[in-house]
Amino acid sequence: MNAARTAASAEQSGTAGHRLPIIAVTMGDGAGIGPEVIVPALLHPDTLRGCRPVVIGDAHRLRQAADILGISCDIVAVDAPAQAEFTPRRINVVDLGLLPADLPWGTLDAAAGDAAYHYIRVAAQLAVNGEVHAICTAPLNKEALHAAGHLYPGHTELLAHLTGVDEVSMMLSTPKVKVIHVTTHLGLIDAVNRIEPGLVERTVRRGHEAMVRAGVDTPVIGVCGINPHAGENGMFGYGEEESKIVPALEAVRNDGIDARGPIPADTAFFLAGRGDYDLIVAMYHDQGHGPVKVLGIETGVNLTVGLPVIRTSVDHGTAFDIAGTGRAEAGSMVEALRQAAEMSSASAAR
Incomplete structure (x- = not known):
């Protein structure tokens, strides 16, 4: 031994x-x-x-x-x-x-x-x-x-x-990045329909609480958009970022939570990997799972938050x-x- x-x-x-x-x-x-x-x-x-x-x-x-x-x-x-x-x-x-x-x-x-x-x-x-x-x-x-x-x-x-x-969130954690999901086991169309400001707000708050519990007193949270380029000012999608995500971010920021976004999902995980964000909020299953499994599935951990x-x-x-x-x-x-x-x-x- x-x-x-x-x-x-x-x-x-x-x-x-x-x-x-x-x-x-x-x-x-x-x-x-x-x-x-x-x-x-x-x-x-x-x-x-x-x-x-x-x-x-x-x-x-x-x-x-x-x-x-x-x-x-x-x-x-x-x-x-x-x-x-x-x-x-x-x-x-x-x-x-x-x-x-x-x-x-x-x-x-x-x-x-x-x-x-x-x-x-x-x-x-x-x-x-x-x-x-x-x-x-x-x-x-x-x-x-x-x-x-x-x-x-x-x-x-x-x-x-x-x-x-009644409601919990899935968080994935690797040495390089942590991500919490607004929706998980739903088809993509159903997931987009399910997303609304209250659910986004509650997810961000659960993520913030989990990071504080884990010892990060003031976590910086990056919140993904739904559409490519986070909608790019209405160019993609039907204004989902403005109607479903922005009100939630305004609400949590009023309580001192450092939540930034909506940010394009195709850059969010790169930024988190280099240390810009302590936590990423993904809107749907594959948006969060795909990058995490590339970045660290061997040591990845799934947490249930809430x-x-x-x-x-x-x-x-x-x-x-x-x-x-x-x-x-x-x-x-x-x-x-x-x-x-x-x-x-x-x-x-x-």
């Missing part, structure tokens, strides 16, 4: 370790790469230095993943996070036992979709009850979720429902094409756990 891991393990077992936030790590779709990124991420020295992770999932599936990866560790079932022990090479699991023992890797299965729903349900309840400080999610498969009868567009909407919140609990996630899908092969990269999960721990600690300090 290297020196960093030894130090991390000592901290976990000592008084300092007991002050680290407890993070519920949901296993996602068990047929995907979730188990294969969770095992190495939970054993990573950076994770052990920052938090006490407890998986909500299936112990048998995690053991299968460890075998595929050639990792030797103890995967131990516990009834609740309070029963978890944090010792070297140990992974604690609240084992719901919902997956078939012979579930194939890389296939769409309603049983896996149902299990993924219940992992989230249990984690949300633990967070609301104060038994964990944050939730970090491995990817689920929307089609499998729907096949199991849980008709939600994804984690974001599911967590909002489970915690009794929940009563902290939630981070990997910024990749279930990757059925490589599930069960041991080829999945755990970097995004390590970063998601780091940010969950960081935000939990920042919240506790405020």
Whole structure:
């Protein structure tokens, strides 16, 4: 064991370790790469230095993943996070036992979709009850979720429902750029119709609050337009920037929020990457997701902003094409756990 891991393990077992936030790590779709990124991420020295992770999932599936990866560790079932022990090479699991023992890797299965729903349900309840400080999610498969009868567009909407919140925002975070979305899982025409000043204003405010929570006291926020060149004074589109975005910016600026725009989306991310903006507000899914995945998907993290609990996630899908092969990269999960721990600690300090 290297020196960093030894130090991390000592901290976990000592008084300092007991002050680290407890993070519920949901296993996602068990047929995907979730188990294969969770095992190495939970054993990573950076994770052990920052938090006490407890998986909500299936112990048998995690053991299968460890075998595929050639990792030797103890995967131990516990009834609740309070029963978890944090010792070297140990992974604690609240084992719901919902997956078939012979579930194939890389296939769409309603049983896996149902299990993924219940992992989230249990984690949300633990967070609301104060038994964990944050939730970090491995990817689920929307089609499998729907096949199991849980008709939600994804984690974001599911967590909002489970915690009794009417409206939340998706934020993507990479080392180079952070982006929050006004709309997410909607077709482009529906997204443009959905955008209105109140929704833009609430999204900017949620983004501002999230950045302050993360330790940026006075964030500079760049707000994208809807049309090419942000409409270019009415040359493109039908005045959407003036009618849907400008009133929202005026409202938040009156409260001291530094929100600038509307700015052309094709330059916004370049400007953010060089440091002009701490946060970009994207109007629709691909406007924000495309640049983020080019700039840093390997270490990208998905945050749900506006929940009563902290939630981070990997910024990749279930990757059925490589599930069960041991080829999945755990970097995004390590970063998601780091940010969950960081935000939990920042919240506790405020």
